[in-house]
Amino acid sequence: MTPSARLAAAIEVLDRILAGAHAERALTNWGRASRFAGSGDRAAVRDIVFDALRRRRSAAALGGGLTGRGLVLGLCRDAGQEALFTGVGHAPLPPGPDEQGRTPVAAEALDVPDWLLPKLRESLGADTEAVLLAMRNRAPVFVRVNLRKATLASAVAALAGEGITATPHALAPACLELGGQVRKLQTSAAYLEGWVELQDASSQAVVEALPLADGMRVLDHCAGGGGKSLAMAAQADLQLFAHDIAPQRMADLPRRADRAGVDVTLTAAPEDNGPYDLVLVDAPCSGLGSWRRDPEGKWALTPERLAELVDLQARILQRAAGMVRPGGCLAYATCSMLRDENSDQVTSFLAKSAGWTLERSLALTPLTGGDGFYLATLRRV
Numbered sequence: 607m608t609p610s611a612r613l614a615a616a617i618e619v620l621d622r623i624l625a626g627a628h629a630e631r632a633l634t635n636w637g638r639a640s641r642f643a644g645s646g647d648r649a650a651v652r653d654i655v656f657d658a659l660r661r662r663r664s665a666a667a668l669g670g671g672l673t674g675r676g677l678v679l680g681l682c683r684d685a686g687q688e689a690l691f692t693g694v695g696h697a698p699l700p701p702g703p704d705e706q707g708r709t710p711v712a713a714e715a716l717d718v719p720d721w722l723l724p725k726l727r728e729s730l731g732a733d734t735e736a737v738l739l740a741m742r743n744r745a746p747v748f749v750r751v752n753l754r755k756a757t758l759a760s761a762v763a764a765l766a767g768e769g770i771t772a773t774p775h776a777l778a779p780a781c782l783e784l785g786g787q788v789r790k791l792q793t794s795a796a797y798l799e800g801w802v803e804l805q806d807a808s809s810q811a812v813v814e815a816l817p818l819a820d821g822m823r824v825l826d827h828c829a830g831g832g833g834k835s836l837a838m839a840a841q842a843d844l845q846l847f848a849h850d851i852a853p854q855r856m857a858d859l860p861r862r863a864d865r866a867g868v869d870v871t872l873t874a875a876p877e878d879n880g881p882y883d884l885v886l887v888d889a890p891c892s893g894l895g896s897w898r899r900d901p902e903g904k905w906a907l908t909p910e911r912l913a914e915l916v917d918l919q920a921r922i923l924q925r926a927a928g929m930v931r932p933g934g935c936l937a938y939a940t941c942s943m944l945r946d947e948n949s950d951q952v953t954s955f956l957a958k959s960a961g962w963t964l965e966r967s968l969a970l971t972p973l974t975g976g977d978g979f980y981l982a983t984l985r986r987v
């Protein structure tokens with residue numbers, strides 16, 4: 607496909623997304639119906655679609671409307687590539703007089719909903735603009751080297767053999783930032799042998815900051831796919847339990863643990879195996895810190911949904927606190943950068959619960975490379 611034909615395909619996919627389809631589903635359906643598209647075309651169309659979703663407000667303003675065509679035209683205008691709209695072959699038609707667009711302003715230029723900008727300013731202060739501008743771009747791809755099976759150097763060499771470049775990243779000691787043939791990662795020997803796991807750099811930094819030691823009894827209370835369970839298991843010899851309210855989310859965890867060479871016990875009744883030395887609550891949240899990778903979340907969040915999440919996080923924290931032994935640790939993490947879900951949540955927990963102290967907190971933003979993340983470790987005294 608020509609670069610212009612890829613734009614036309616992205617327009618088609620975006621129109622379906624704007625009509626209510628899920629981005630991944632719309633891309634899969636387009637791929638199935640477009641046998642002529644090679645893997646490079648599919649990847650390129652996907653990139654355009656996700657760029658447009660990340661920059662939905664600014665691209666719509668620049669491109670003259672919130673349609674697939676408006677979004678792609680806005681992106682191209684921003685990049686000085688409007689000339690690709692030639693109308694020749696499969697290319698989109700040249701812009702008409704009613705498609706001149708305008709310069710985006712305020713929250714629109716930062717690609718966030720209006721209601722969210724004051725909350726972000728409250729939470730991020732002077733970094734607000736820089737963080738939001740960073741979130742308009744693609745996230746880097748990171749892996750965690752499983753130091754039980756490989757060294758940083760052996761993982762870098764194995765990935766290089768597949769055409770994937772890997773550079774150590776400052777956020778965590780086993781973190782590599784990937785470049786080159788990144789799409790080959792999941793079929794690479796290093797991945798299949800459990801030498802590396804896909805994991806965001808800030809996620810890795812959060813697990814690194816946990817006070818883990820050999821022999822500890824640990825619960826990953828909101829385990830999901832188990833990314834943090836595996837990272838914790840790589841750090842120390844633990845008796846490790848994983849729980850999630852939606853157990854199907856943990857379906858792959860036994861296989862992933864096996865590949866990584868670690869033990870994790872899944873549990874539907876976490877209280878039965880307690881009390882624990884450490885309980886990690888990687889809470890359901892707005893996901894704001896990972897909106898570079900999940901830009902649809904940015905436009906789906908509402909004040910009502912945020913309030914529901916804050917309420918749910920408070921309830922999960924209370925339950926998890928009951929499973930920590932005296933002297934043990936409750937670790938609360940979110941991939942959010944909003945005070946409501948982070949420091950305010952912890953302050954409100956401490957105000958309601960006697961016998962806890964805040965030991966440490968950590969707040970990361972995309973300005974250090976990884977996702978936005980928050981961690982607080984609380985000690986039961």
Ligand SMILES: C[S@@+](CC[C@H](N)C(=O)[O-])C[C@H]1O[C@@H](n2cnc3c(N)ncnc32)[C@H](O)[C@@H]1O
Pocket residue numbers: 827828829830831832833834835849850851852855888889890891922
């Ligand atoms: C942020 S995700 C976890 C991501 C995971 N820890 C990882 O590193 O890949 C939050 C998880 O919390 C789970 N969850 C939601 N409500 C819960 C509850 N009341 N108790 C336990 N888990 C819950 C969700 O199903 C979801 O998998």
